[in-house]
Amino acid sequence: MCKLFFSLNNANYINNLKQFLEQTFTPPISTDGFGISWFENNKWRFYKNQNSYNNDMIVNNVISNIDSTRIIAHIRHICPQCANISYNNTHPFVHNNNIFIHNGVIEDFDKNKILKYIDNKYIDYIEGDTDSEYIFYLLLTLKDKYKHKLIIKNLFIILKKISKKFYANIMFADEKYIIITRYAWGGEPIKLYYNKNNNGVLITTEPLTKKYNMIPVNKVLVYKFN
Numbered sequence: 001m002c003k004l005f006f007s008l009n010n011a012n013y014i015n016n017l018k019q020f021l022e023q024t025f026t027p028p029i030s031t032d033g034f035g036i037s038w039f040e041n042n043k044w045r046f047y048k049n050q051n052s053y054n055n056d057m058i059v060n061n062v063i064s065n066i067d068s069t070r071i072i073a074h075i076r077h078i079c080p081q082c083a084n085i086s087y088n089n090t091h092p093f094v095h096n097n098n099i100f101i102h103n104g105v106i107e108d109f110d111k112n113k114i115l116k117y118i119d120n121k122y123i124d125y126i127e128g129d130t131d132s133e134y135i136f137y138l139l140l141t142l143k144d145k146y147k148h149k150l151i152i153k154n155l156f157i158i159l160k161k162i163s164k165k166f167y168a169n170i171m172f173a174d175e176k177y178i179i180i181t182r183y184a185w186g187g188e189p190i191k192l193y194y195n196k197n198n199n200g201v202l203i204t205t206e207p208l209t210k211k212y213n214m215i216p217v218n219k220v221l222v223y224k225f226n
Contacts, residue, residue, distance in 0.1 A: 001190060002091070002103035003030060003205040005073035006171055006180065008223060010200035013071055017063055019208050020073055024053045026206070030077035033090040037099050038068035042175060044099045048090045070225065072171055074101040088128035093136040095125055097175050098143070100136040103205065104168025104190055106159065113162040114138060139172050149220045152181050160185055169205070180221040189217045
């Protein structure tokens with residue numbers, strides 16, 4: 001299963017991010033690509049590679065130059081029914097200062113079914129064939145109509161119509177806020193932990209600190225950025 005990371009206002013963000021990327025080699029070993037995104041000069045920047053973290057010669061230099069209070073990262077672990085390894089299928093997915101990462105499964109994913117709900121203006125931007133990217137552009141469609149938690153609520157209304165089993169953790173951000181949810185429909189929820197320290201928030205698939213809590217199932221978190 002893919003692994004997720006979000007850091008907000010943490011002084012130790014570089015070490016936290018490196019700790020997270022080293023989880024590439026903790027079970028389940030996840031060597032199918034990774035991506036990092038950070039908010040700098042009013043824009044989401046990103047770096048991603050379809051190869052594993054240990055095979056990237058410049059990523060540590062990229063990390064050492066990050067100067068941001070907001071960081072999102074993803075380690076990809078494909079399953080047999082998932083889309084193949086490629087740059088276009090590697091997270092994060094980015095469009096006009098919107099950014100998205102995800103882990104989980106739409107068990108009976110059918111892109112033709114989900115395309116019916118995606119605004120035509122976004123369809124030409126779809127470059128890969130992973131269910132995550134389709135969810136991203138469905139979220140952008142819903143963002144044009146709704147705000148904050150209603151985006152996620154309406155996402156799952158649609159997914160219940162086209163899938164018998166869906167379980168996922170989602171991180172979806174723009175320049176103003178990030179929406180995070182741990183959701184399960186007909187399947188076992190995937191773990192997602194959070195830690196708060198002073199003004200900082202750290203959310204990860206596997207704990208990086210001694211003190212942490214589990215995000216409740218079907219909980220939607222919204223963090224507004226200063």
